[in-house]
Amino acid sequence: MxxxxxxxxxxxAEKAASLLRHELFVEAFDYLxxxxxEAWKSSDVKDAEARERIYNLSQAxxxxxxxxxxxxxxxxxxxxxxxDLQRRAIFNKIx
Numbered sequence: 001m002x003x004x005x006x007x008x009x010x011x012x013a014e015k016a017a018s019l020l021r022h023e024l025f026v027e028a029f030d031y032l033x034x035x036x037x038e039a040w041k042s043s044d045v046k047d048a049e050a051r052e053r054i055y056n057l058s059q060a061x062x063x064x065x066x067x068x069x070x071x072x073x074x075x076x077x078x079x080x081x082x083x084d085l086q087r088r089a090i091f092n093k094i095x
Contacts, residue, residue, distance in 0.1 A: 003085065006078040013075015016068045032061050 019025050036058045043050045 001078075001081065003082065006082045006085075009078035010075045010082070013072045013078070016071035016075070020065075020068050020072065029061065029065060033058070036061070 036054050040051055040054045043054065
């Protein structure tokens with residue numbers, strides 16, 4: 001992968017990490033998690049369809065958070081690859 005793409009991944013990772021730390025983002029995820037749990041707890045015993053919807057919403061929320069976390073991890077990998085490229089460039093100049 002070229003340096004430009006690796007730097008782009010790093011920049012995206014920084015933005016994703018910033019979102020994951022942002023108080024409104026954290027608050028929104030916590031709020032929705034709590035709402036889904038409360039909705040599940042208060043669902044009627046006979047209402048399996050409602051519990052299925054709640055489960056699907058909860059899974060979608062987890063997938064969204066997971067996406068941002070994977071962008072952060074991709075950025076960490078890109079950073080390691082950039083450092084490796086820099087070490088190689090220095091080593092090749094020495095040789």
